[in-house]
Amino acid sequence: MTKPTTLSALTALLAVLTATVAAAPASAQAAPAPATITVNSAEDAVDADASDGLCRTATGTCTLRAAVMAANAQPGSTIELSAGRYRLTIPPNPDLLNGRTADPTTGDLNVVAPTTIRGAGARETVIDADHIDRVFRMGADTSLSDLTITGGVAKQREVPITDPGGGGIANSKNMTLRRVTVTGNSAGYGGGIFNIPDSHLTLIDSTVSRNTAGEAGGIRFDDTGTVVNSTIADNRVTDDWDRPGSLSGYGGGIDIRGTGLVDIRNSTITGNTATDGGGGINIAPAYLDSLPSPITDIVNLPLGHLALRNTIIAENTVSRATSDCKSVFATIESLGNxxxxxNSCRLSAEGDLPRRDPHLAPLGDNGGPTDTVALLPGSPALDTASDCPSADQRGVLRPQGPACDIGAFEYRQ
Structure with missing residues (x-):
């Protein structure tokens, strides 16, 4: 007969288990639980202890940089920002400028764990890199809402390329921007946002405007993306940048270099300029548009894929000539309206309106959380869309007439 387990044996077993857990490496132990981190200082200061999950600088405050460092130790955390201007003042480490190593204590804000960042409104909460570095480097899934990203700069510093560009944001994972403005940033490529391979950008009710680059003035996609109810306006590509690579000057508003689907719906892409390629949208996977022109004329390999629905692509230019779209080895699929x-986008689906003056106002504050481009009376975009979101970029209910309007703006009397 088996003897009953004695109290001393249980005590010994408990001691062994306790010692085993204590000896386990830190990576095997559970990370701190997600937290809601409330920033209470607009200064730029580092977290006193980046490993404890507490947002606390040496003076006891919680800054945005310290909050990002604390959130990196607590995957799934949410950072809350009140109204104010959060200016980055700590320059990047000169020993790390080649982009191989992310340093959370200097330069741009490095997010390496899934994080949500919420502001008080794009007109109220501003994150400003003050031209010392880009604003964000996203190395994990992120969600940003109700804030403005500005003042970022990312220049290519060496060849071969090691820095991902992106003046406002360099994104390498899945990122969602909702009611966000990305404006006044610059880079060698991806003036506003640069999305590297294996990433996805979802842009909703947002504005990417007045960014500059040597390629991809507004947004660069190297993989998939979704743009809904958003405005891409007044971004510029110039030849003033030291841009290594086969091409520069392409994609004033959007430059697509990946082979995944970029899906754009109920959006307005206007007033963007470039020195080559498409002023509004340029799509050419893996720089295949750098091949000799006889090859591009003969071979038809639709590797890239852009889908458009209920979207305005208008008044974009290349060297002052109208150029809304250019595609090479890619398909621009119209889903209608x-x-x-x-006629550079080659729209031919039901409800498409090529060669039309959209009658647009300048980019400006038309109500709502972010700037938009208003439709003027008599615009052919009025009441000519279908299957729209329930509201426009500003939150105005759709439709305001017999049918909803093309673009991100719903006209109302």
């Missing part, structure tokens, strides 16, 4: 001020 799009407007092109020329």
């Amino acid at each position: 799009n407007l092109d001020s020329g």
Whole structure:
């Protein structure tokens, strides 16, 4: 007969288990639980202890940089920002400028764990890199809402390319921007946002405007993306940048270099300029548009894929000539009800309006959380869309007439 387990044996077993857990490496132990981190200082200061999950600088405050460092130790955390201007003042480490190593204590804000960042409104909460570095480097799934990202700069510093560009944001994972403005940033490529391979950007009710680059003035996609109810306007590509690579000057508003689907719906892409390629949208996977022109004329390999629905692509230029779209080795698929001020997007689906003047106002504050481009009376975009979101970029209910309007803006009397 087996003897009953004695109290001393249980005590010994408990001691062994306790010692085993204590000896386990830190990576095997559970990370701190997600937290809601409330920033209470607009200064730029580091977290006193980046491993404890507490947002606390040496003076006891919680800054944005310290909050990001604390959130990196607690995957799934949420950072809350009140109204104010959060200016980055700590320059990047000169020994790490080649982009191989992310340093959370200097330069841009490095997010390496899934994080949500919420502001008080894009007109109220501003994160400003003050031209010392880009604003964010996203190395994990992130969600940003109700804030503005500005003042970021990312220049290519060496060859071969090691720095991912992106003046406002360099994104390498899945990122969602909702009611966000990305404006006034610059880079060698991806002036506003740069999305590297294996990433995805979801842009909703947001504005990417007045960014500059040597390629991809507004947004660069190297993989998939979704743009809904958003405005891409007044971004510029110039030849003033030291941009290594086969091409520069392409994609004033959006430059697509990946082979995944970029899906754009109920959006407005206007006023963007470039020195080559598409002024509004340029799509050419893996720089295949750098091949000799006889090859691009003969071979038809649709590797890239852009889908458009209920979207305005108008009044974009290349060297002052109208150029809304350019595609090489790629398909621009119209799902209907799009407007092109020329015919470079080759729209031919039901409800498409090529060669139309959209009658647009300048980018500005038309109500709502972010700037938009208003439709003027008599615009052919009025009441000519279908299957729209329930509200426009500003939150105005759709439709305001017999049918909803093309683009991100719903006209109302």
